[in-house]
Amino acid sequence: MNAVIRIEGVSKSFLHGQQENVVLADMNLEIQQGSFVVIVGPSGCGKSTLLNIVAGLLPASAGRVYYQDQLMVAPRLEIGYLTQKDTLMPWRSVERNVELPLEIRGIGRAKRGSIASELIGKVGLKGYEKLYPRQLSGGMLRRASLARMLCTDPETLLMDEPFGALDAQLRLELQGELLRLWETSGKTVLFVTHDIEEAIVLGDRVVVLGSAGGVILDHTIELARPRDAGRIRFQSQFVEIHQRLWNALMVARSQQQEVAL
Numbered sequence: 001m002n003a004v005i006r007i008e009g010v011s012k013s014f015l016h017g018q019q020e021n022v023v024l025a026d027m028n029l030e031i032q033q034g035s036f037v038v039i040v041g042p043s044g045c046g047k048s049t050l051l052n053i054v055a056g057l058l059p060a061s062a063g064r065v066y067y068q069d070q071l072m073v074a075p076r077l078e079i080g081y082l083t084q085k086d087t088l089m090p091w092r093s094v095e096r097n098v099e100l101p102l103e104i105r106g107i108g109r110a111k112r113g114s115i116a117s118e119l120i121g122k123v124g125l126k127g128y129e130k131l132y133p134r135q136l137s138g139g140m141l142r143r144a145s146l147a148r149m150l151c152t153d154p155e156t157l158l159m160d161e162p163f164g165a166l167d168a169q170l171r172l173e174l175q176g177e178l179l180r181l182w183e184t185s186g187k188t189v190l191f192v193t194h195d196i197e198e199a200i201v202l203g204d205r206v207v208v209l210g211s212a213g214g215v216i217l218d219h220t221i222e223l224a225r226p227r228d229a230g231r232i233r234f235q236s237q238f239v240e241i242h243q244r245l246w247n248a249l250m251v252a253r254s255q256q257q258e259v260a261l
């Protein structure tokens with residue numbers, strides 16, 4: 001399989017006053033075409049920073065990111081990015097938010113309306129098209145953001161803790177929906193989460209990051225697909241993988257505490 005994203009020797013530092021905060025140090029990672037790769041790591045280890053660099057929104061301090069063998073220098077239309085916080089426009093209804101990226105690309109009203117309507121149905125928001133963001137629950141906002149990301153049919157999806165703030169039931173539901181969407185689409189997904197269970201349910205590979213974006217574990221998840229997001233966690237293989245990832249996360253946490261001391 002070809003690598004669709006290649007992260008080569010990427011480093012990123014921020015200046016906090018006079019002090020340099022090294023967030024990523026010489027990071028290397030390849031994401032294969034069509035795969036679902038999940039990044040897990042303690043808070044502050046650089047997951048969002050990495051996604052921002054891969055999305056072409058933040059320059060690396062050193063190193064390079066390649067997309068389909070081309071150097072990333074700016075955001076690309078083939079990449080959809082669902083950020084941690086919702087960025088829906090408060091003055092636009094659900095349908096007008098979802099179709100916004102198509103409007104920006106000059107797609108006509110009828111066509112963008114039909115694409116938006118199909119996606120709104122797919123993410124379970126049928127009947128809520130005319131509502132505004134302030135009238136939606138957290139889960140509905142996430143669904144609307146997901147539909148907006150998908151409306152241009154990007155071949156690669158970057159998702160930063162998309163279901164982090166949702167209750168367990170809703171999270172399960174959306175995981176199931178995302179899996180169904182992904183399994184039939186051939187898209188590549190790079191997904192960030194804090195939640196080990198979510199990582200195992202979704203991923204082909206789970207990469208555990210430690211301090212400064214060091215890869216503590218890069219684990220292939222050999223659980224059969226299609227996966228049932230609700231039941232898979234009761235399999236003995238799931239529990240074994242959970243244990244392994246948990247141990248790696250503990251190493252990542254202790255590394256981070258050492259750096260902080």
Ligand SMILES: Nc1ncnc2c1ncn2[C@@H]1O[C@H](COP(=O)(O)OP(=O)(O)OP(=O)(O)O)[C@@H](O)[C@H]1O
Pocket residue numbers: 014015021023041042043044045046047048049050
């Ligand atoms: N624009 C910025 N300016 C200065 N420091 C930043 C900036 N963005 C991120 N950082 C710092 O980089 C570090 C990593 O942040 P990042 O958001 O990438 O972590 P994370 O692993 O995604 O955390 P979380 O899981 O809590 O979302 C943090 O110490 C943060 O303060």
